[in-house]
Amino acid sequence: MTIVIPEVDLGKCNGCGDCVELCPAGIVAVVNGKATIVRPEDCDYCTDCETFCSSGAIKCPFEIILVKDEGS
Ligand code: SF4
Numbered sequence: 001m002t003i004v005i006p007e008v009d010l011g012k013c014n015g016c017g018d019c020v021e022l023c024p025a026g027i028v029a030v031v032n033g034k035a036t037i038v039r040p041e042d043c044d045y046c047t048d049c050e051t052f053c054s055s056g057a058i059k060c061p062f063e064i065i066l067v068k069d070e071g072s
């Protein structure tokens, strides 16, 4: 199984740590000065890291499809 996770552009990441603070799943760390997804299986696909990275260094290459629950 392939897990699609946020991708960090190491050339753009300045290691500010904002994504570490923002990630609600607590799965981002700064390692050797660059953001790293340390537990990809726990990503909840919120896209906050992409939204709030001021350097545009992190991208979420997945599509969120919202499905209305019509009940059963
Ligand atoms: S917020 Fe952006 S620049 Fe800062 S550590 Fe995360 S990916 Fe890198």
Ligand code: SF4
Pocket (backbone or CB within 6 Å): 006, 022, 023, 024, 025, 026, 027, 028, 037, 042, 043, 044, 045, 046, 047, 048, 049, 050, 060
């Ligand atoms: S998409 Fe959300 S849960 Fe996944 S790494 Fe980014 S901020 Fe964390």
